[in-house]
Amino acid sequence: MSEAGSTRRFRVFRFKRGDMDWHFDTFEVPVGPSSTVLDALRWIQRKLDRSLMIRHSCLHASCGTCGMQIDGREALACVTAVADLGGTVTVEPLANIPVLSDLVVDMEEFYARFPDEIGSTRASEGPAGAEVPEGIDAYERFEDCIECGLCLSACPVSATSDEYVGPAALAAAQRLLEEPRGVDPAGVLDWAAAPNGAWRCHAAFECTEACPSDVNPAARIMQLRSVLVRGGAKDGAA
Amino acid sequence: MMTQSAPRPPRDAPHVLIIGGGGTGGALAHDLTLRGVRVTLLERGEFTSGTTGRHHGLLHSGARYAVADKESAVECIEENQLLRRICPGSFEENDGLFVAITDEDMATYDDFVRGCTECEIPFTELTPAEAVRLEPMLNPEVKAAVRVPDGTMDAMRMPLRFLATAKHHGATLMNYVETVDLLVEGGDVKGAVVHDRVSGADGEVRADLVVNATGPWSEQVAEMAGAHVPIQPSPGVLVAVRGRMSNMVLNRMHRSGDGDIIVPQRALSVIGTSSWTVEDPDDLDVPEEHVRRMYEEGAKLIPAIANAPLRAAWSAARPLIGSDEAAGSGRELSRTFKTIDHANAGIGNFVTITGGKATTLRGMAETCADVVCGKLGVNEPCRTREFVTLPHTAFYAEPERRLA
Amino acid sequence: MSDRVPGVQERGERGPVRRKGVGVPTSGWFDPRGRAIGGFAFAVNRITGLGLVFYLYLHLTVLSLLLRGEQSWNDFLKLATSWAFLSLDVLLLFGLLYHGLNGIRVALVGTGVVPNRQKALWWSLGVIGTILLIGGALHIYGSM
Numbered sequence: 001m002s003e004a005g006s007t008r009r010f011r012v013f014r015f016k017r018g019d020m021d022w023h024f025d026t027f028e029v030p031v032g033p034s035s036t037v038l039d040a041l042r043w044i045q046r047k048l049d050r051s052l053m054i055r056h057s058c059l060h061a062s063c064g065t066c067g068m069q070i071d072g073r074e075a076l077a078c079v080t081a082v083a084d085l086g087g088t089v090t091v092e093p094l095a096n097i098p099v100l101s102d103l104v105v106d107m108e109e110f111y112a113r114f115p116d117e118i119g120s121t122r123a124s125e126g127p128a129g130a131e132v133p134e135g136i137d138a139y140e141r142f143e144d145c146i147e148c149g150l151c152l153s154a155c156p157v158s159a160t161s162d163e164y165v166g167p168a169a170l171a172a173a174q175r176l177l178e179e180p181r182g183v184d185p186a187g188v189l190d191w192a193a194a195p196n197g198a199w200r201c202h203a204a205f206e207c208t209e210a211c212p213s214d215v216n217p218a219a220r221i222m223q224l225r226s227v228l229v230r231g232g233a234k235d236g237a238a
Numbered sequence: 239m240m241t242q243s244a245p246r247p248p249r250d251a252p253h254v255l256i257i258g259g260g261g262t263g264g265a266l267a268h269d270l271t272l273r274g275v276r277v278t279l280l281e282r283g284e285f286t287s288g289t290t291g292r293h294h295g296l297l298h299s300g301a302r303y304a305v306a307d308k309e310s311a312v313e314c315i316e317e318n319q320l321l322r323r324i325c326p327g328s329f330e331e332n333d334g335l336f337v338a339i340t341d342e343d344m345a346t347y348d349d350f351v352r353g354c355t356e357c358e359i360p361f362t363e364l365t366p367a368e369a370v371r372l373e374p375m376l377n378p379e380v381k382a383a384v385r386v387p388d389g390t391m392d393a394m395r396m397p398l399r400f401l402a403t404a405k406h407h408g409a410t411l412m413n414y415v416e417t418v419d420l421l422v423e424g425g426d427v428k429g430a431v432v433h434d435r436v437s438g439a440d441g442e443v444r445a446d447l448v449v450n451a452t453g454p455w456s457e458q459v460a461e462m463a464g465a466h467v468p469i470q471p472s473p474g475v476l477v478a479v480r481g482r483m484s485n486m487v488l489n490r491m492h493r494s495g496d497g498d499i500i501v502p503q504r505a506l507s508v509i510g511t512s513s514w515t516v517e518d519p520d521d522l523d524v525p526e527e528h529v530r531r532m533y534e535e536g537a538k539l540i541p542a543i544a545n546a547p548l549r550a551a552w553s554a555a556r557p558l559i560g561s562d563e564a565a566g567s568g569r570e571l572s573r574t575f576k577t578i579d580h581a582n583a584g585i586g587n588f589v590t591i592t593g594g595k596a597t598t599l600r601g602m603a604e605t606c607a608d609v610v611c612g613k614l615g616v617n618e619p620c621r622t623r624e625f626v627t628l629p630h631t632a633f634y635a636e637p638e639r640r641l642a
Numbered sequence: 643m644s645d646r647v648p649g650v651q652e653r654g655e656r657g658p659v660r661r662k663g664v665g666v667p668t669s670g671w672f673d674p675r676g677r678a679i680g681g682f683a684f685a686v687n688r689i690t691g692l693g694l695v696f697y698l699y700l701h702l703t704v705l706s707l708l709l710r711g712e713q714s715w716n717d718f719l720k721l722a723t724s725w726a727f728l729s730l731d732v733l734l735l736f737g738l739l740y741h742g743l744n745g746i747r748v749a750l751v752g753t754g755v756v757p758n759r760q761k762a763l764w765w766s767l768g769v770i771g772t773i774l775l776i777g778g779a780l781h782i783y784g785s786m
Contacts, residue, residue: 013660015657015658016436016437016438017436017437017438017657018437018438022658034524034526034551036550046520050416050433051433051435051438052435053414053435053436054283055283055284055287056283056284056287056291057284057285057286057287057290057291057292057393057394058291058292058393058394059291059292059550059552059554060292060476060478060503060506060508060549060550060552061478061506061549061550062295062392062393062394062478062503062504062506063286063291063392063393063394063395065284065287065291065394069660069676071675071676072662072673072675072676073675073676074676078550078552079549079550092660093660094660095659095660095661095662095670096659096660096661097659098656098657098658098659099657099658099659099660100414100436100657101414101435101436101437101657102435104284104414106656106657107634108634108635108636110634111631111634111635112634112635114631118631120327120328120392120395120629120630121327121329121330124330124332124482124485126482126484126485127373127374127375127482127483127484127485128374129374130371130372130373130374130485131371131372132372133333133372133385133486134362136331136332136333139330139332139485140330140331140332141330141390141482141485141502141504142330142390142392142503142504143504144504144505146504154676154681156670156671156681156684156685159661159662159663159667159668159670159671160667160668162659201752202684202687202748202752203680203684203748203751203752203760204680204681204683204684205678205679205680205681205760205761206676206677206678206680206681206684208680209676209678209680209681210676213504213505214505216758218680218757218760219757219758220757222751222752222753222754222757223754223757224754225752225753225754226753226754226755226757227754229753229754
């Protein structure tokens with residue numbers, strides 16, 4: 001942020017608990033060639049308005065906490081370059097999840113949609129041809145999903161329904177079918193076949209577009225449905 | 239999949255206010271709650287949004303410190319083995335390699351191996367051919383490699399398990415509440431003056447004892463009570479490039495230097511880090527020169543890094559214990575941790591826990607909780623060595639109602 | 643001694659929920675910012691679906707004119723061969739083609755047959771549909 005000269009205008013969504021309604025505040029922020037939107041928001045918080053509430057942690061697209069709508073598109077603020085954006089940047093919290101304050105949404109509502117068990121680690125596809133060291137069965141890695149909520153914000157079905165479990169939860173369920181890790185697939189399928197599960201998706205694929213971590217939730221929902229269609233679930237309701 | 243449970247602290251239990259919601263604060267909230275202490279924890283941003291969330295995610299074997307900072311090394315290996323038991327499923331347990339590339343690196347080999355032995359860090363010596371079979375993208379010019387029990391953690395989600403467990407056992411955790419000042423009456427700290435970012439309201443939180451667990455901000459917070467903490471904020475640049483280029487953590491075998499570690503993080507490879515010192519941990523640059531250096535040094539371990547697209551470049555401040563006089567680049571300072579009882583300087587009810595590494599969060603919390611409970615007259619032993627923590631998703635669930 | 647923080651206790655209340663669009667939730671389907679082919683296809687599918695239902699109602703209404711005898715039917719035919727009306731027929735053809743072809747796309751993608759080809763399917767079926775639409779339009783106008 002110490003580079004020369006240019007500034008950018010940011011229109012930032014503001015809401016505090018107890019307000020009658022939300023509004024936008026406009027700030028002029030000095031930016032450099034490699035500034036990110038999160039850099040700018042942290043600068044605003046530090047130099048212009050300490051009451052601004054923002055959510056971040058890892059600063060490198062691994063924790064998923066800085067998800068928001070930037071010029072109407074879902075993105076992680078920490079890896080969105082200001083240089084790629086226009087003269088005035090509009091920043092709003094994610095859609096379809098209740099706002100806590102300013103740019104932060106209440107992630108309890110996001111996690112409440114998930115099935116009871118989700119896997120955190122999985123087999124690593126890693127660099128090709130890697131041998132596994134003695135004493136380790138297989139290389140493992142964390143699941144792609146960083147629980148950022150961008151998919152839920154982008155989903156047109158979630159825009160009109162708070163009951164639909166949403167892409168992240170369904171993708172997590174499909175991953176459990178693909179690699180059970182000790183979880184009973186029948187339970188997962190029953191959960192997915194429920195009225196607000198996999199069948200409420202209408203293949204808009206906006207979730208896959210928005211996902212910063214290559215989870216491809218839409219394709220996973222379709223694969224889940226293909227299992228259900230082939231009689232995977234013993235649920236008469238489907 | 240049920241873990242143990244513990245009763246909630248009774249209403250008349252002593253009340254501790256923890257300032258700082260990173261790994262240390264979270265682990266301390268967990269430890270104290272299990273000892274029957276009522277805990278309120280305040281964090282000015284999202285939990286782990288300080289230094290804790292930003293590191294590369296290394297679960298330390300301690301081998302990095304086995305030669306020059308044995309105290310740290312021993313702390314690391316003990317906590318490394320313990321964390322795998324109390325946070326199962328939160329690590330990529332793929333081990334790590336220390337790799338010698340140049341003759342200068344090789345000159346440190348014997349000291350390295352001796353250091354690991356003395357610190358009781360399990361290790362296996364490998365031939366270059368074996369190393370490349372385990373990690374095909376490793377620099378083919380590798381001269382020697384030693385396998386150690388490094389691992390990868392999710393820098394936010396692992397500490398979140400401690401916060402989740404504390405919350406479900408009765409601790410009050412408040413994020414987005416900034417401590418603006420400390421309440422000092424008659425030489426004793428009585429609580430904190432706070433600003434809540436959710437509502438925009440100001441208020442106070444009073445407690446029987448206040449713990450400062452704010453990492454590199456420790457000095458700033460301690461000054462609110464007129465106390466002093468010898469903390470030297472020491473930032474470093476980290477770079478994440480696209481492509482999972484290794485499963486094991488790759489370390490350069492040499493005396494500490496820039497860009498000598500690569501940690502896989504999902505589909506990214508994180509290269510770290512550099513080192514300088516600052517006064518204010520909120521004022522961190524990301525010098526272009528350091529970003530280039532990460533690429534250069536990283537490419538010495540994994541040549542493909544040279545052409546890997548950049549995902550992110552950022553800075554994080556280590557909380558190094560030491561004084562301004564001792565600081566050069568910051569690399570000479572110890573990575574160990576310290577509990578400071580400010581009563582020794584005439585300020586009552588105020589303790590700081592600082593220094594340390596992400597891997598030692600539980601151990602730091604134990605020593606601090608021992609001091610805190612000693613001061614409060616709470617005679618409970620630490621239970622965190624065996625208590626399996628709840629999964630991080632439990633943090634977002636409402637605590638179950640318990641009777642009494 | 644108070645250990646409550648004013649304002650924080652109210653966090654239990656739900657805050658506002660941001661929706662895309664202009665107040666009506668379904669308007670978010672048509673916000674072009676951040677929308678890709680799939681979202682656009684979804685939105686147009688809904689419009690054409692409603693359009694076809696409306697057409698069905700119209701069609702039945704028109705057919706009911708037959709109950710009123712030959713004269714009203716002949717009056718209707720004069721209207722039905724006007725330029726404006728034929729253009730509506732072309733619009734109907736668009737709706738049928740779009741909804742039908744996209745429906746095939748959704749069926750193939752949505753049952754997991756080709757889940758990763760949704761964009762390619764949209765464009766290729768779109769080409770086919772455009773050709774059929776142009777051919778059909780020429781035929782319809784040509785009948786004037």
